[in-house]
Amino acid sequence: MNVIPKVSQLSGRVWRFLGCNPGHMTLQGTNLYLVGTGPSRILVDAGQDGFPEYIETLSTFLKDHKISLERIIVTHWHRDHVGALDDMKDSIFSKYQSPPLIHKFKRIEKPEHDVIPDGYTRINLTDNEKIKTEGATLEVLFTPGHTSDHASLYLHEEKAVFSGDNILGEGTSTFEDLHDYMKSLERILETDPTIIYPGHGPVVEQPKDKIKYYLKHRREREQQIFDVINTTLKPITSMEIVSSVYTDTPKQLWRAAELNVIHHLEKLIKEKRVRQKGDKYFLADEGKL
Structure with a gap:
């Protein structure tokens, strides 16, 4: 097994943090990604609540590198991707900076699964919009299937995709709607990615082969x-x-x-x-x- 460290630099503009929440569904834990090259950056996903080791690791890194979070883009509503927002508010944002903007697609059905904690300003994502920070341009891809509110992010500078839980580094993903899921896999494939940064598991270095395998596996x-x-x-x-x-x-x-x-x-x-x-x-x- 490819052991994922708590912190690792994946490229000149991408750092990965392990959510330290291992399990049958989360594998070694949820992957969170810090994106950009400047003093203010974007975090992709927030992690799961109740795992202080991850919060301490992220907090220490931001403080030591004098980096603030300008935005957090949440790929979907599942607790292991959004749950730690409360923990961050109480530890990181109450001490070192004000809460960042939270970007997320709106979940139309089951609105009880679409709640952002008080104290944050939420901005609903729109398909194909571009969110920029120093050194990075993220294009939002609406890729429902795993959940109805799922977002993937295309990093233009690297031709890379943050796939959330639509594509994993190991094994295959679950989904709410198979029809939508298959369409989303095809859409990610059309971006011709050179690398995939998944929500769980190691980096996918042969992304097109992986996506084709997923499609073949489902069929x-x-x-x-x-x-x-x-x-x-x-x-x-x-x-x-x-x-x-x-x-x-x-x-x-x-x-x-x-x-x-x-x-x-x-x-x-x-x-x-x-x-x-x-x-x-x-x-x-x-x-x-």
């Missing part, structure tokens, strides 16, 4: 799910599909895998290839149960 997974339904003699539940398809995945991750299966099933239902009754699924041409 193959959909076929696997369809084949299980096709060869089963009776209607089948989503978890039964997981046990047949995700044989190499640890059982503690099966619930997350089930969400992926359900999203594939939703896509197949929209395409009228599969039908659902209760918690069971069967081929659309099998008629009534």
Whole structure:
């Protein structure tokens, strides 16, 4: 395993901080990126609340290098990317500087998942807008799929993409909407990136191969799910599909895998290839149960 240090310089304008929140879904932890070359810079994502080691590392680095944060761009609403804003406000911003601007796409559905803590000024992101700081130009890409409010960022000076959780440094990502997710992967591929800075895991140094693998993997997974339904003699539940398809995945991750299966099933239902009754699924041409 490629061990990620707490702080590492990835290029002349990008530093990576590890959120120190390891887990099954976060891998070694959430990656946060400090972008720019001047005394005032942009932070991509905020990290997860309740992990003081990360806050102390970031705070010490900013203080020692005499750097302030002018903006934080949040890629999506998940707690491990936005949760530490409260911790930052109480430790970093109450001591060394005023709170920076927070940029984020608005989450239309489930507004309870779209809350920024008091004390910050929020600016809603818009697709294709450019956010500049000394030494860096970030172009905002609306890339829903992992979540409905997901943003990726294209760093023009490096032809690099901050992919949030749409693309990981290890393994594959979960998603809320498979159709949107596939479209977003294709959009990132169209930027012709030379490198990807992911929300979790090591830097992706062969980004186009990785994205093509993701697309191929999803198409193959959909076929696997369809084949299980096709060869089963009776209607089948989503978890039964997981046990047949995700044989190499640890059982503690099966619930997350089930969400992926359900999203594939939703896509197949929209395409009228599969039908659902209760918690069971069967081929659309099998008629009534």
